[in-house]
Amino acid sequence: MPTLTKLCSMQEVSEHNTKDDCWIVIDGKVYDVSSYLDEHPGGDDVILAATGKDATDEFEDAGHSRSAREQMEGFCIGELDESATVLPELKIVPEKQREHYQKLIALSTKHYWALPVAVVATSLVVGFIYLRRK
Structure with a gap:
């Protein structure tokens, strides 16, 4: 060896x-x-x-x-x-910055529901118009 x-x-x-x-x-x-x-x-x-x-x-x-x-x-x-072995450093986020991130997350989750609802609504309208013409 x-x-x-x-x-x-x-x-x-x-x-x-x-x-x-x-x-x-x-x-x-x-x-x-x-x-x-x-x-x-x-x-x-x-x-x-x-x-x-x-x-x-x-x-x-x-x-x-x-x-x-x-x-x-x-x-x-x-x-x-x-x-x-390198251990990652723990990053302490100030209170104001943490609140800012929380607001951004809350805002983004409110916007994510709009696109699926718009797609479903558009599909329903197009389907309804298609069926009325038949």
């Missing part, structure tokens, strides 16, 4: 998301599978769908053999740096 020397952030992994530069994360390890895409028995599209992401669930769901897991170790380039 190769010695893991590189710590990769999920941000860095997500930047390697093309067919020519394809990294995936499985069980906390980072793999550069760019050279393996054409050889993958399930086709390259399976791997490309998980490129730049944590593909642990997809990998486990596929039921890979022991030899596949051993072969995979040759593509390992490092480990995922769990400490580099």
Whole structure:
């Protein structure tokens, strides 16, 4: 088993998301599978769908053999740096801005009923005129 020397952030992994530069994360390890895409028995599209992401669930769901897991170790380039996980900042919205958004939402929901009612009314009028001419 190769010695893991590189710590990769999920941000860095997500930047390697093309067919020519394809990294995936499985069980906390980072793999550069760019050279393996054409050889993958399930086709390259399976791997490309998980490129730049944590593909642990997809990998486990596929039921890979022991030899596949051993072969995979040759593509390992490092480990995922769990400490580099970036959490989104909580944005505190001022009271006035929150009230403004609430008014916008209330106003937009009042306008959404008008279009369906107009379509139904127009359909009824056209249908009524059509039936009267027959």
